[in-house]
Every structure is written in structure tokens, then in C-alpha cells.
Amino acid sequence: MTNETTISTGFDVDAIRQQFPILRQPVHGDRPLIYLDSAATSQKPQVVIDSLVDYYTTKNANVHRSAHYLSAAATNVYEDARKTVAAFIGAESPECIVFTKGTTEAINLVANTWGQANIGKGDAIIVTGMEHHANIVPWQMLCERVGAELRLLPVENDGTLALSFWDPLVEDGKVKLLAITHVSNTLGTINPVAALAARARKRGIVTVVDGAQAVAHVDVNMDLLGCDFYAFGAHKVYGPTGIGVLYGRRELLESMPPWQGGGAMISSVTWEKTTYNDVPIRFEAGTPHIEGAAGFAAALRWFVDLDHKALRRHEQEILRHMVDVISQIDGVRFIGTAPVRTAVVSFVVDGIHASDLGTLLDQHGIAVRTGHHCTMPLLERFGVPSTVRASVACHTTHEEVEAFGVALQHAVRMLR
Amino acid sequence: MTTKDVLNELESDFAMLPTWEDRYQYIIDLGKALPALPEDDRKDENLVRGCQSRVWLVPSIVDGKIRLRADSDAIIVRGLVALVLKVYDNRTPEDILSSPVSEFDRLGLLQHLSPNRANGLASMVSNIARVAEIARAAEVHRTTSVPASDGSISTGSTTATTTTTTTTTTPAPSTSSDAQYPLPTRDAIIDALKTVYDPEIPIDIYDLGLIYEVRVSTDGTVHILMTLTTPNCPSAQQLPSEVEQAARSVPGVIDVTVEITFDPPWDKTMMSESALFQIGLF
Numbered sequence: 089m090t091n092e093t094t095i096s097t098g099f100d101v102d103a104i105r106q107q108f109p110i111l112r113q114p115v116h117g118d119r120p121l122i123y124l125d126s127a128a129t130s131q132k133p134q135v136v137i138d139s140l141v142d143y144y145t146t147k148n149a150n151v152h153r154s155a156h157y158l159s160a161a162a163t164n165v166y167e168d169a170r171k172t173v174a175a176f177i178g179a180e181s182p183e184c185i186v187f188t189k190g191t192t193e194a195i196n197l198v199a200n201t202w203g204q205a206n207i208g209k210g211d212a213i214i215v216t217g218m219e220h221h222a223n224i225v226p227w228q229m230l231c232e233r234v235g236a237e238l239r240l241l242p243v244e245n246d247g248t249l250a251l252s253f254w255d256p257l258v259e260d261g262k263v264k265l266l267a268i269t270h271v272s273n274t275l276g277t278i279n280p281v282a283a284l285a286a287r288a289r290k291r292g293i294v295t296v297v298d299g300a301q302a303v304a305h306v307d308v309n310m311d312l313l314g315c316d317f318y319a320f321g322a323h324k325v326y327g328p329t330g331i332g333v334l335y336g337r338r339e340l341l342e343s344m345p346p347w348q349g350g351g352a353m354i355s356s357v358t359w360e361k362t363t364y365n366d367v368p369i370r371f372e373a374g375t376p377h378i379e380g381a382a383g384f385a386a387a388l389r390w391f392v393d394l395d396h397k398a399l400r401r402h403e404q405e406i407l408r409h410m411v412d413v414i415s416q417i418d419g420v421r422f423i424g425t426a427p428v429r430t431a432v433v434s435f436v437v438d439g440i441h442a443s444d445l446g447t448l449l450d451q452h453g454i455a456v457r458t459g460h461h462c463t464m465p466l467l468e469r470f471g472v473p474s475t476v477r478a479s480v481a482c483h484t485t486h487e488e489v490e491a492f493g494v495a496l497q498h499a500v501r502m503l504r
Numbered sequence: 505m506t507t508k509d510v511l512n513e514l515e516s517d518f519a520m521l522p523t524w525e526d527r528y529q530y531i532i533d534l535g536k537a538l539p540a541l542p543e544d545d546r547k548d549e550n551l552v553r554g555c556q557s558r559v560w561l562v563p564s565i566v567d568g569k570i571r572l573r574a575d576s577d578a579i580i581v582r583g584l585v586a587l588v589l590k591v592y593d594n595r596t597p598e599d600i601l602s603s604p605v606s607e608f609d610r611l612g613l614l615q616h617l618s619p620n621r622a623n624g625l626a627s628m629v630s631n632i633a634r635v636a637e638i639a640r641a642a643e644v645h646r647t648t649s650v651p652a653s654d655g656s657i658s659t660g661s662t663t664a665t666t667t668t669t670t671t672t673t674t675p676a677p678s679t680s681s682d683a684q685y686p687l688p689t690r691d692a693i694i695d696a697l698k699t700v701y702d703p704e705i706p707i708d709i710y711d712l713g714l715i716y717e718v719r720v721s722t723d724g725t726v727h728i729l730m731t732l733t734t735p736n737c738p739s740a741q742q743l744p745s746e747v748e749q750a751a752r753s754v755p756g757v758i759d760v761t762v763e764i765t766f767d768p769p770w771d772k773t774m775m776s777e778s779a780l781f782q783i784g785l786f
């Protein structure tokens with residue numbers, strides 16, 4: 089069965105694996121690494137690693153400031169990266185792309201600029217029940233500051249959104265913003281973001297999408313999604329940590345006041361008055377993560393070059409295989425069984441703490457995540473304090489899934 | 505048995521467990537065998553900070569020894585907890601303080617724990633060490649001292665030295681003090697205790713409910729049974745000595761013993777009404 093599925097997808101996973109040097113490195117002395125934690129952060133292909141070295145070897149300087157050769161080279165790297173990101177998500181223009189530290193900072197940026205300026209006392213914000221803390225806490229903080237109300241779009245037992253709650257939630261006309269994750273990092277659910285953004289748009293509700301888990305697994309196109317803001321980080325699409333983007337519709341970005349003040353974001357500063365730079369630089373105070381941008385662009389260029397149709401099919405086969413091997417365990421319960429899923433499989437085993445499984449799997453060289461995955465309200469809704477989460481990546485093989493299944497059986501035997 | 509004896513035994517046990525499976529199975533089995541803490545003790549005040557899974561630790565001081573009960577919701581951590589109890593439960597403060605967490609290195613165990621786990625283990629042991637420090641401090645304060653001839657109160661640092669001074673400088677201390685002062689009243693002691701404040705809460709320790717018992721014996725000895733808001737509070741170490749000094753300042757007090765207990769552990773319901781009022785809970 090294993091061989092059949094590998095062949096049927098026509099996806100050359102071995103060739104992909106060759107490009108990830110870290111996958112050749114054993115852990116705990118002599119155990120081959122089986123990395124099933126890409127939802128936390130992805131591993132990096134050689135071209136991305138090389139791009140960082142190349143940047144520092146041949147182009148390093150500060151951007152947007154000096155007239156010299158290297159500064160121009162660095163500025164080109166940085167602004168080319170912006171173009172690459174814009175093309176990757178089908179944004180109307182590179183000016184709609186603001187570089188941030190990551191998803192978290194991108195969402196905080198919206199909350200502190202558009203949110204602060206447009207949401208006031210008596211207004212309401214909808215967040216879904218499956219959000220990462222990064223898409224809950226900034227809105228809670230905003231609500232507290234301005235006296236707005238946080239409303240919950242709940243989650244069904246299978247891990248899909250309870251869409252029947254939408255109308256009653258927006259009926260009174262107070263909702264100004266919808267914060268929704270594209271793909272749940274705990275359940276793997278792919279949410280109907282385009283449909284909800286369209287419904288929101290009709291009522292003048294601005295949609296902020298957390299794309300952190302989506303970009304590596306589903307096609308992301310701003311035109312098709314029709315959202316107002318989209319946030320994601322490089323490190324979950326095979327790029328470096330410490331850099332991400334906020335996409336914003338241009339007229340919204342232009343209407344927004346700056347957030348952090350400092351160098352680059354200004355156009356002139358006097359003691360009396362400072363005028364601000366144009367978007368997107370207005371939101372990029374200080375020296376940016378230039379080599380991060382270089383690595384980000386290298387990652388996206390590498391990623392779009394893969395055969396995406398085959399990749400999607402491969403990842404779906406792997407997920408199905410994972411569900412198969414996990415189902416062999418007595419007393420297992422999957423958290424998240426939505427019909428349309430990607431990226432992760434989350435589960436708990438009766439009478440066994442997730443962290444115990446994680447510890448023993450680690451001894452087998454298998455990296456999974458255990459815990460609440462920064463979605464405590466979601467896990468509370470499912471009545472579990474933590475889950476084991478196995479992620480799929482482009483380099484995951486069926487052999488690895490088999491080994492994971494064997495190790496899981498072994499761990500459960502030790503713990504029971 | 506001392507901490508060192510147990511560590512030696514464990515070291516030879518572990519030496520006979522060649523593979524990681526054996527070592528983990530050993531720990532898991534210890535975890536399975538550890539008696540569960542009652543639900544009442546599995547409360548947030550007893551949580552050890554710095555652990556990824558939840559660990560509850562309930563220390564007490566009985567007859568000068570540290571008694572420990574503990575639990576965790578994850579079985580491997582439970583096994584580590586059991587290991588820690590094997591080493592440190594029912595030992596003297598001195599013994600505990602002589603075996604820091606680094607002694608566990610000998611078991612070849614720490615390198616197999618995730619940094620999170622290793623930190624959790626370390627913070628559990630450091631909580632135990634803190635309780636041992638408190639117990640040792642309380643032990644030192646349990647001293648005999650007598651009024652000097654000028655009527656002022658001397659506080660000796662240990663029983664031995666105080667006794668020596670006494671015999672040489674004051675020939676008949678007890679009778680002279682009897683003559684000078686009537687027996688101190690319990691209320692007078694309590695008034696003195698109300699001048700002592702918890703380092704973290706602006707409420708005196710009596711209103712806070714930290715004092716469980718004040719006993720005044722006919723010989724002028726005062727026995728105080730008290731607790732601390734949390735065994736995990738480092739600044740609480742000085743409280744027993746402040747309590748002892750406050751009680752000593754009451755005329756007629758010959759000797760003070762301060763005993764620390766964490767049974768029952770302190771919680772907010774033990775605050776007096778005036779305390780609750782001050783922190784806005786009443």
C-alpha cells in the first residue's frame with residue numbers, strides 16, 4: 089500500500105528531501121530524524137540557507153538610506169522580496185505588502201492602526217473559536233482599550249465553523265471586524281474564508297485573515313479570497329524566522345495611522361511636526377530584517393517551483409496515512425475531523441497525557457508537538473488540555489508515517 | 505537513609521538500565537506506583553512553576569524533617585516526581601541542602617530530558633530546598649534566651665551559646681524575670697505579631713491568617729505555629745525570624761519557638777475581615 093500511494097502521487101519526495109540538509113542529521117546520537125513538527129516551524133531547503141550566506145557575503149548594507157553600491161544591492165534584495173511576496177499571494181501591488189516580524193506582529197499592526205482608528209465603544213469584533221492566541225489576544229487588548237465587544241463564531245464538533253451563528257452575530261450592525269484563521273493550526277480545518285469575507289464585505293465588516301498555516305498548504309490568492317488583511321510568516325513556508333508580512337488592501341493601508349515610530353517610516357521630522365512616509369514604509373520603522381527578506385524570497389521562489397498539484401496530492405495522501413496509523417491505537421480520539429483539512433493531525437489517547445507520548449516519540453527521533461498549540465480556548469471547547477499534533481510537509485514520506493505508527497504503538501504500550 | 509544513600513542506590517539501579525527504554529520504563533513504573541494526591545491538594549497554590557505539565561508539591565515540616573507529597577498529571581513527570589520524593593522526603597533540612605539538583609546528573613538522566621523537563625525538575629528541587637532553608641531558619645530561632653540583668657531581652661543565635669552566656673553572667677535569670685514581669689497574655693503577643701507584614705501583601709501576618717496557633721506556657725515560653733502564603737515565596741524566609749523577634753519584644757516572654765507548617769496550606773479564606781476589606785475583597 090505504501091509503495092502504491094507513493095507512486096500514484098508522482099511526487100518525487102526523495103529529490104525534495106535531498107534539499108533539506110537537516111533531515112540527514114541524526115538526533116539523540118544515532119536515530120534518524122522524523123520531523124513531524126512543520127506546523128510549528130518548517131525546515132529550510134539548502135537554497136534558503138545559501139541565500140542568507142550569499143546576502144551577507146556579497147550584499148550586506150542598510151536599505152533605503154545610502155547612495156553607495158552595496159546599499160543599492162541590499163535595497164534591491166529587500167524590495168525584490170516584497171515583489172516576490174506580492175506575486176506569491178496575488179496582491180494587486182508590492183505596496184500592499186508590509187514586512188513585519190511575523191504573523192503575530194502583522195495582526196498586532198492591524199489592531200493598533202486600523203483597529204484603533206476605526207473601532208470604538210459599542211462596536212464589536214468577531215473572532216472564531218479556533219483562533220491561535222495571536223489572533224485573539226490583540227483583539228481582546230483592543231476591545232479593552234476602546235470599550236468594544238468580542239464576539240465568538242463557534243466551532244462544531246467536527247472542527248468546522250458553526251456558520252449558522254453568523255447572521256445572529258452580525259444582525260445588530262455593531263460588528264466592524266472579523267478575525268479568522270485560514271487553516272487551523274490545531275485542527276487542520278480549512279475555513280471558507282472567501283465566502284465569509286464576501287458576507288462580511290456586504291455589511292461593511294473588515295476581514296483579517298491569519299494565513300500562518302495556510303501558505304504552505306493551500307493556494308492563497310488575495311483576489312479570490314477577497315479579504316482586507318492577510319497575515320503570514322516566512323518560517324512556516326520554508327523561509328527564515330523573524331520575518332513575515334501583512335497584506336492590506338491599498339486604500340485601507342493608506343488610511344491607517346502609523347504604529348511604531350522611528351527611522352524610515354517618516355518623510356520629514358521637525359520639532360513641530362513629523363510627516364509620515366508612504367505605505368508600506370510608514371509601517372516599517374527601523375532597520376528591517378533584510379537577510380530575512382532575502383531568505384523569504386528564496387523560499388517562495390523555491391516553493392512555487394514545486395509541482396503544486398502533485399504536492400497537494402502527496403500531502404493529502406500522507407495525512408490520510410497518518411490518520412490510518414493513529415487509528416490503530418486503542419482509545420484514540422481525533423481532535424478535528426472536518427471534511428476539508430490539511431497540514432496537521434491532532435489527537436489524544438485515552439488515559440495518556442499528550443506530553444508523555446511526545447517525550448517517548450522524541451526518544452524514537454520523532455518530532456511532534458504536544459500541548460495546547462496556543463489555542464487554549466479551542467481545546468477547552470473540546471474538553472482536552474493538550475493534544476499530540478503531527479504535521480505534514482513536502483518532505484514527509486510514507487516510510488516516516490509507518491515508523492511514526494510503530495513508535496506510537498510502542499509508546500502507548502510503555503505508558504499503559 | 506540520607507539523600508546521598510538514596511542517590512547512590514539510584515545510581516546503581518540506573519547503571520543496570522542500558523537503554524533509554526529501560527530507563528523510561530523504570531521512571532514510568534515509579535510514576536504508576538506513586539499514590540495520587542487528593543483532589544483538594546491539586547490546587548493552583550501548590551503548582552510548581554516552570555513545569556510544562558502540571559506538578560503539585562505539598563511540603564510540610566514534621567519533627568524537624570521535611571515531608572513531601574507531590575503529583576503530576578503526566579506519568580513520566582510523575583515518575584520524576586517519585587524519584588525526587590525518594591531522595592528528599594523525610595530528610596533533615598541540612599541533608600536536603602547538601603544534595604542540590606545537580607546530584608541527579610549522576611543518574612545519566614538529565615541529558616535525556618527536554619530542557620522543559622529538566623527545568624521543571626530543577627524548580628521542584630529548588631522549591632524543596634527553599635522549604636529546607638525555612639525549616640533550618642526556624643530551627644535556629646527555636647532558641648532559649650533569657651532577660652539580661654538590665655531587663656532587656658537578649659536573643660541568642662543558638663541554644664548552646666546562649667546557655668553558656670547565661671550561666672556566667674546572670675546567676676538566677678528565671679526568678680528575676682518572674683519578679684519583673686507578669687506572664688505575657690496571648691493578646692499582647694497577637695498585638696506584637698500584628699506589627700509584622702508579609703513582604704508581598706500590605707497586610708499584617710495575623711490578619712492575613714498566617715498565624716495558626718499562639719500558645720503561652722506558664723513558664724513564659726511562647727509557641728507560635730504559622731504558615732507562609734506559599735512555600736515557593738523566596739522572600740518569606742525572613743518572616744519566621746521577624747515573628748520570633750516581635751513575640752520576644754513582649755515583656756515577660758522568656759522564650760519563643762516558631763514552627764512552620766504547610767498543613768493546611770494558606771489560602772485567601774483565612775484572611776480576617778479587615779484584611780479582606782483592605783484588599784477590596786470584602
Ligand SMILES: Cc1ncc(COP(=O)(O)O)c(C=O)c1O
Nearest residue numbers: 190191192220222273298300321
Ligand atoms: C495559526 C497561527 N497563527 C499565528 C501563529 C503565530 O505565528 P508567529 O509566532 O510566527 O508570529 C501561528 C504559529 O505558531 C499559527 O499557527
